[in-house]
Amino acid sequence: MKSYFPFLSNYRKAIYLAPLLVIVDVICEIVQPELMSKIVDVGVKQKSLPYILHIGMIMLILSLIAIAANVGNVYFSSRTSVGFAAELRKGIFTKIQTFSFSNLDKFGSASLVTRLTNDVNILQDLVMMMLRLLIRAPLMLLFAVFFAIRINAGLAIIIAIAIPLLSLSIYFLLHRGLPYFEKMQAKLDIVTRVIQENLINVRVVKSFVRENYENKQFDLASGDLRAMAVKASGIVVLIMPVMQLVMNISIVAIIWFGGVEIISGHFQVGQLMSFITYITQILMSLMMLAMSIMTFSRAGASSKRILEVLNQQPDILDSDEAILKNRQPQKGKIEFRKVYFKYQEQSPEFVLKDISFTASPGETIAIIGSTGSSKSTLVQLIPRLYEVTGGQILIDGADIREYTLENLRNRVALVLQKNELFSGTIAQNLRWGNPQATQEQIMTAAKIAQAHEFIMSLPEKYESVLGQNGVNVSGGQKQRLCIARSLLKNPLILILDDSTSALDIQTEANVRAALKSNSNPPTMLIIAQRISSIRSADRILLLENGEINGIGTHEELIHGNKIYQEIYHSQQLV
Amino acid sequence: MAETINRKLTPAGLPGRRGKISSEKPGNALRVFGRIFTYLGDQKLSMFVIILLLLVNTLATLSGSYLLRPTINKYIIPHDIAGLINMIAVLLALYIMGSVASMIQNRMMITVAQRTIHKIRTDLFCRIQSLPLQFFDSHSHGELMSRFTNDLDNLSDSLNTGITQILSSFLTLTGILFMMLYISPLLTIVTLVIVPFMLWVAGRIINKSKTYFSAQQGALGALDGYVEEMIRGQKVVKVFCYEKNALDDFEVLNKDLRDKATHAQLYSGVMMPVIQNLNTINFALTAAVGGIIAIVKGLDIGGLAAFLQYSRQFGRPVNEISNQYNSLQAALAGAERIFQIMDEIPEKPDEPQAESLQKINGDVEFRQVSFGYSPANPVLKKISVMAKAGQKIAIVGSTGAGKTTIMNLLPRFYDISEGQIFIDGINIVNIKRDDLRKSIAVVFQDTHLFTSTVMENIRYGRLEATDQEVISAAQLSGADSFIKRLPKGYLTILESDGGNLSQGQRQLLNIARATIARPSILILDEATSSIDTRTEIIIQKGIDQLMKNRTSFVIAHRLSTVRNADEIIVLEHGQIIERGNHEFLLQLKGRYYQLYSAQFD
Ligand SMILES: Nc1ncnc2c1ncn2[C@@H]1O[C@H](COP(=O)(O)OP(=O)(O)OP(=O)(O)O)[C@@H](O)[C@H]1O
Ligand SMILES: Nc1ncnc2c1ncn2[C@@H]1O[C@H](COP(=O)(O)OP(=O)(O)OP(=O)(O)O)[C@@H](O)[C@H]1O
């Protein structure tokens, strides 16, 4: 509960005002039956017209006050609940932004999306309901009970029996229903994931003609969700009839005991009527309570899921010292010192073992190695996307943990192997590298990445709109856009992780030449599979099974390294 | 300023900006309603029973309160204890019957509602599956997902309890009206005087809230779209320190949603208390007039009490209806968005004379094929290619030349504008689309995997394949050795899109999935671009053996991948500029030779 206070802090005033207005409303409403019984018992019995009119006027005025109070309450509670939801979404989104890669892997993107929208909506409903009903219901209950006791304390004993009985049965039903709501949200995650995957993989589905298969799979997932929803709601929905039953039996009991009392002359017919009215009111407020409880039960599950995200500790954070010193990388020297790494604590083997090498400023180091030899892993450690398990990585002589993430990542440009573009125009996408970039700078970067020419051939040039993840450009075009985007950062260290694999050799050579022609070239790490892409590098680092197998120039390796020779020969065109 | 907002809003893939989904037309509500009811109509029997039970419950409750008057007048006032006991018994029986009916009815409704939602959900999914690729190119995933979750959720809430509550409210209302008329027609008229005014107020409020609910669902969809894209691209966000900007963009959409939602909630929230208090005013009026009538005309006190009781009860169903009608607005707004997607036009159905092909040989011919994703922008110009069964055709050329595009045309992902494509001499337009696609296996340039085990991912190529066959497919495509080293081998669960694998490993799995399908035609689009060349040689041997008598198309930039092709086609700007085998092209000293020498510059 406390975790949510910060998201409500902007609405403190509304949170006090809304219930206050509810109290006004309840008072207005609660005295109405009292007044009504006065009309019957006093006005009609004494045949006093002015009295009836007088009471009628009071009732009218009270209603008008109630309307005003209610509208006010709705205003404050809508603003608060919707505002709370917006703040909460922002909070979750902000939190997700601090997540490390492994945090993200843990939740999965589909689940994060449902948490951020669906679960938050459920909490919004809860807040709304709390502000509108939660105070109202018990208050009404209290008043109604009070008036009922005032009329006839003896009969009120019936209420004293009914309410605990009711609470017990509600508790019992909720206790059974609640766990199902949690399971239901988890099933919803699965449904969302299946949808998301099918959207992403639509080409695979279509090419293997698996539409029916996927439909069946979805039918299963959706059927699971349905079953869980039926279980959850099916139990909770019983609360209402149970309540109705208990209350109606109470009414019967009241008629019986009240009737007997009237017969024995201790009780008035009008009083019995008001008593029954109050009982109905008690019933109504209990119904409201039940509805609130139903919302609560569902919200409990959602809240748990949201808190999971909010309470997740990001793995990778700035140290206080780094923030204090605000150190900036200056030259671009990279040094690996006995670096070890594995993705999961518990996995027995290291993915990277005993990696040590140095890249001096401006140097180009190529990394080659077979599939799964941990090339990508190695370079992802440099901008601290993952944290080393053992050893140290230094930039310009300082451990990377001594820089803030922002300072570090702003100077290290990593073009990921599996890259993503976003829906929006080409210019917007390129500006990721530098939101302030001028058109000039954007074009320069695009030219170096050999993307300018094809962009200019598009009808709307730099303003052409890309689909989600760049579906409407070719593989090589996507890669070049990604390179240009990284270049706009004006990085000190540039890492290309297999980023030219979809380029033809000519274009790739052009990119390399353009990068080299820079007067102040960044330190470059280039991962590639083609010898032609790497032979001109200052040094080549050969990775095999997560270990450095050889390091040296092309000439050195071709003579001294067996694996390198094999790679070389595999690419010769006889 | 306007520029920045514009800039901020676009990455969200706002509907209408790129999507072609038509915006909401007013007056559709009835049609949407009708469609929801067609779904409910599938469960006529259940609905019938539900309505019956509803009737029982309502009648029981109503007659319960009706019996109050005779109980007081006939038994309590005349001091008739025996009669009172009888009445009590009757009341008890009625109430218990009502509650039991309500219990059963509630449960049944949940079942019916969830079955309906399930049906709509799967229908929506099936419909999306049948849409052409252009649709997916132009719609944001998150926005589509939002229709499954948020929009459907609104509908679900409404179906669960809303519809029966409205029905029962109407029943109660009629019942109460009837009773009131019975007791005092005159007073009834007094009570009803205010009703037209109530309806007018309700109408105004409903109109407003409806507009805002539509807007709210739209804004929610847009936010979902943005969030989905950003969270899926989180790694890129991290690399670019784009967190703050992403947050800013998010805030624009978030605020937009907040404003629209506030309005929607405000208008829908005001409905109930306003109507309720109008009703109380009405009640005050009735009480006063009733009192006067009682004095003047001598209505019995029991009668007046009962009447006032009813006129008070009158408010409750009115309330309920107005309240439920409002949440129905949210549901309708959601349903409308769902039906919009269902109304999208699916892939063109097969021609009536389309042939069903069980086994094809694999002769492929492109004859003067031209194509462009948009008519204004031709990508391929008069392409002609002949491939005989058993041949291996390679396509090389600069990036963006149209290589992938050619191969998208063969399985008819897009339909060509000019020229023809033949398989075994039959125009592919005249082949059943499913048969056509089943005989072709494509390994796409982008890798795609599903969240499930390695085994299942490979088996996706041919669902009836045995475990042994999966393993041999993996061996054939060089994936076996790394799979065996995974923590649980073939039973390792892949995270979303193979997140826990290296890129090359993902490609290996994609190849394995294609080979297990034993297709007549195999298309490898840069399928080995991230795989090291030593592994690639293994794969190539495997594939060559598999494709011995079948046709394969290979797109690659690495010339070592394509050198042993029967024919190499050099594509430039959508046109074929050179063709022939490796030696021939080298001697030609043209573009291919250029690419070749670039390797050794
Ligand atoms: N997120 C992850 N979680 C767990 N294991 C991973 C993860 N990413 C990669 N791996 C494993 O770590 C090893 C090294 O992967 P990496 O991506 O670094 O290889 P690579 O050298 O880049 O290969 P490729 O040339 O195919 O891109 C692989 O065996 C892979 O399965
Ligand atoms: N879905 C699409 N919608 C619109 N245009 C597209 C789409 N896909 C590709 N294009 C455009 O069509 C042209 C050809 O693209 P294609 O993907 O066929 O190139 P490619 O030869 O495969 O290049 P690469 O080697 O880079 O993969 C490009 O200019 C690209 O921008």
Ligand SMILES: [Mg+2]
């Ligand atoms: Mg890699």
Ligand SMILES: [Mg+2]
């Ligand atoms: Mg391509």
